[in-house]
Amino acid sequence: MKIITAKSAGFCFGVRKAVDIAYEAAKDPGPVFTYGPIIHNQSVVDDLAQKGVRVIRSREELSEIHGGVIVTRSHGVSREEEELLRSTGARIVDATCPFVKRIHRTVDQESAAGSRIVIVGNPDHPEVRGIMGWSHTPVTVISTEEEARAFTHEGEGRICVVAQTTFNANKFKEFIDILYKRGYNIACVNTICSATHERQAEARTIAKRADTMIVIGDSTSSNSAKLYEICRKECPDTQFIQSWRDLRLPPAGGDGVVGITAGASVPLTIIEEVQLHVRAEF
Numbered sequence: 259m260k261i262i263t264a265k266s267a268g269f270c271f272g273v274r275k276a277v278d279i280a281y282e283a284a285k286d287p288g289p290v291f292t293y294g295p296i297i298h299n300q301s302v303v304d305d306l307a308q309k310g311v312r313v314i315r316s317r318e319e320l321s322e323i324h325g326g327v328i329v330t331r332s333h334g335v336s337r338e339e340e341e342l343l344r345s346t347g348a349r350i351v352d353a354t355c356p357f358v359k360r361i362h363r364t365v366d367q368e369s370a371a372g373s374r375i376v377i378v379g380n381p382d383h384p385e386v387r388g389i390m391g392w393s394h395t396p397v398t399v400i401s402t403e404e405e406a407r408a409f410t411h412e413g414e415g416r417i418c419v420v421a422q423t424t425f426n427a428n429k430f431k432e433f434i435d436i437l438y439k440r441g442y443n444i445a446c447v448n449t450i451c452s453a454t455h456e457r458q459a460e461a462r463t464i465a466k467r468a469d470t471m472i473v474i475g476d477s478t479s480s481n482s483a484k485l486y487e488i489c490r491k492e493c494p495d496t497q498f499i500q501s502w503r504d505l506r507l508p509p510a511g512g513d514g515v516v517g518i519t520a521g522a523s524v525p526l527t528i529i530e531e532v533q534l535h536v537r538a539e540f
């Protein structure tokens with residue numbers, strides 16, 4: 259049996275950075291919190307909890323906090339949320355991914371200069387809600403082709419278009435073409451991060467060769483669910499697991515190629531455990 263593990267499996271740069279920051283903050287002697295779970299991975303959240311890091315899950319919970327340390331997530335927060343966090347008197351440790359932070363700055367500066375802001379992305383995603391909160395002017399979020407076609411803009415003013423970092427690059431280009439054809443004055447900033455695309459492309463390539471494909475990810479993680487969907491198209495025996503305990507023996511037994519990949523919030527230790535068990539049990 260041959261095992262191929264994707265090089266891009268697991269944490270992206272921004273998530274690794276946020277998790278490292280949270281573990282560093284955990285050493286603080288005072289109370290330490292993360293504003294929302296630091297990543298979509300229960301084992302990491304539980305491990306941090308053991309080290310005394312608590313998760314703030316709502317604004318009511320936040321209102322009960324006075325002092326300590328609060329770590330934000332890689333998705334980032336809106337300006338209003340940032341101010342709210344500061345008003346608790348806690349020391350704020352910003353773990354926003356630098357790529358997301360760059361979008362905040364663009365939106366802040368462009369909207370302050372009078373541009374209308376358009377975000378291509380999912381309006382319900384915390385990253386998009388955070389980005390919206392850095393604009394000084396009303397924001398339009400476009401997530402579908404219909405919404406791109408229905409978009410209208412009065413006057414000569416400039417439109418600044420940015421994207422959610424994990425948005426599909428082809429769709430983004432399609433939407434921009436639709437807006438350009440209207441003759442609007444557009445400043446397009448492609449803020450899509452290549453980490454997601456690279457992970458998906460590598461998973462697809464491995465799944466094409468694999469007899470059994472294993473996708474590791476938390477059940478609540480949308481990027482892991484997307485990886486599973488991509489791999490299943492190429493390899494019918496694709497397993498979506500949270501840890502080695504969920505592994506099933508492949509129908510063809512232990513021969514052939516087993517591919518392994520993992521979503522952006524899966525720590526290396528979990529990937530290594532799966533590798534070990536595949537080697538031992540398949």
Ligand code: F3S
Binds near residue numbers: 522
């Ligand atoms: Fe940052 Fe890209 Fe990851 S934006 S959080 S490195 S997917």
